[in-house]
Amino acid sequence: MPLVRPASLLSSLTTLRLGGRAAVEFRLDNEEELDACGRQIDSCGLPVHVLGGGSNILAWDGELPLLLVRPNFRNGPEILREEGSKVTVRVGATVRLPYLLARCAAWGLSGLEGLVGIPGTVGGAVAMNAGSYGCETAPLLHSLRIWSPGVGLKNISAEQWEFAYRYFGLRKIEEYFFILSASFCLTRASSDGIRKTMRLNYFKKKSTQPLLAWSAGCAFKNPSPELAAGKLLDEAGFKGKRLGGMAFSPIHANFLVNEGKGSASAAFDLLGQAREAVQRRNGIGLHLEIKVLPCS
Numbered sequence: 546m547p548l549v550r551p552a553s554l555l556s557s558l559t560t561l562r563l564g565g566r567a568a569v570e571f572r573l574d575n576e577e578e579l580d581a582c583g584r585q586i587d588s589c590g591l592p593v594h595v596l597g598g599g600s601n602i603l604a605w606d607g608e609l610p611l612l613l614v615r616p617n618f619r620n621g622p623e624i625l626r627e628e629g630s631k632v633t634v635r636v637g638a639t640v641r642l643p644y645l646l647a648r649c650a651a652w653g654l655s656g657l658e659g660l661v662g663i664p665g666t667v668g669g670a671v672a673m674n675a676g677s678y679g680c681e682t683a684p685l686l687h688s689l690r691i692w693s694p695g696v697g698l699k700n701i702s703a704e705q706w707e708f709a710y711r712y713f714g715l716r717k718i719e720e721y722f723f724i725l726s727a728s729f730c731l732t733r734a735s736s737d738g739i740r741k742t743m744r745l746n747y748f749k750k751k752s753t754q755p756l757l758a759w760s761a762g763c764a765f766k767n768p769s770p771e772l773a774a775g776k777l778l779d780e781a782g783f784k785g786k787r788l789g790g791m792a793f794s795p796i797h798a799n800f801l802v803n804e805g806k807g808s809a810s811a812a813f814d815l816l817g818q819a820r821e822a823v824q825r826r827n828g829i830g831l832h833l834e835i836k837v838l839p840c841s
């Protein structure tokens with residue numbers, strides 16, 4: 546299993562373009578390396594973090610006490626099975642989500658249209674239960690191929706996982722796990738109809754979110770389906786608020802943006818100020834949606 550030395554700068558691997566270097570970084574290219582990878586991880590004794598497309602990550606600056614694993618499983622997508630209008634599609638975890646959506650549109654497979662505009666990989670979308678426009682990743686999953694220490698390589702299905710809003714977990718597995726591939730259960734439909742829905746969703750998104758800025762998407766989770774974190778941040782005066790090269794976007798108050806010269810410490814200061822203001826004003830504690838590296 547290739548050890549990357551020196552580890553890559555997380556600022557070059559994340560869409561927020563912030564962050565220093567992990568103490569150790571491994572590339573994981575095939576299933577045969579998994580057991581050896583697990584043994585090396587044990588011997589390092591560092592917390593493990595799996596990195597997908599880095600589009601939901603806020604990493605601290607400097608030398609980071611963590612072991613970064615970068616899987617490289619780019620197989621598929623491929624159609625596994627078709628029964629009536631139901632179609633099962635399998636895809637490697639490192640395949641980009643937008644590429645999967647493009648293939649689905651071309652093949653006339655409906656289900657994932659709401660996820661248009663979400664960057665990152667299939668593995669990251671599953672691990673985050675990414676979603677938008679009423680479409681979430683987890684309910685469309687048919688099965689997963691995973692590896693975890695103690696369990697090894699395993700194909701699992703819906704009884705073995707649990708999910709909620711921006712949460713996905715494996716039952717009975719308390720250690721870290723790598724998603725190697727995912728199979729989705731989709732429905733036959735016309736390519737033209739799917740493309741039309743994707744286009745509409747994309748234009749709606751583009752007009753309300755800074756899709757091209759350096760960001761990690763929404764910084765905070767919505768406190769409830771009826772109450773958007775962006776609305777609370779806007780009302781507390783944080784829309785467009787800037788600090789040390791970081792800002793809450795003037796287009797969408799919940800998007801924390803690196804304006805070019807931002808730093809992780811400025812990002813945390815700004816997030817802390819916003820959280821305090823909303824707590825004071827509304828009595829609501831906001832929780833981060835983005836994943837912090839290393840996690841505290």
Ligand SMILES: Cc1cc2nc3c(=O)[nH]c(=O)nc-3n(C[C@H](O)[C@H](O)[C@H](O)COP(=O)(O)OP(=O)(O)OC[C@H]3O[C@@H](n4cnc5c(N)ncnc54)[C@H](O)[C@@H]3O)c2cc1C
Pocket residue numbers: 560594595596597598599600601602616638639662663664665666667668669670671672673674675676677722723724725755756757760761762763836
């Ligand atoms: C412009 C923009 C718009 C966005 N819009 C949305 C949106 O509408 N809805 C939404 O839900 N999110 C959105 N996001 C956030 C982000 O794109 C999603 O959470 C995405 O699914 C993360 O995928 P990733 O591959 O980049 O994962 P990463 O950011 O690399 O990792 C995210 C989490 O997934 C885990 N992970 C990644 N790969 C694996 C794997 N193979 N095995 C196990 N765990 C893994 C990581 O350990 C980490 O905990 C947006 C982000 C941006 C920048």
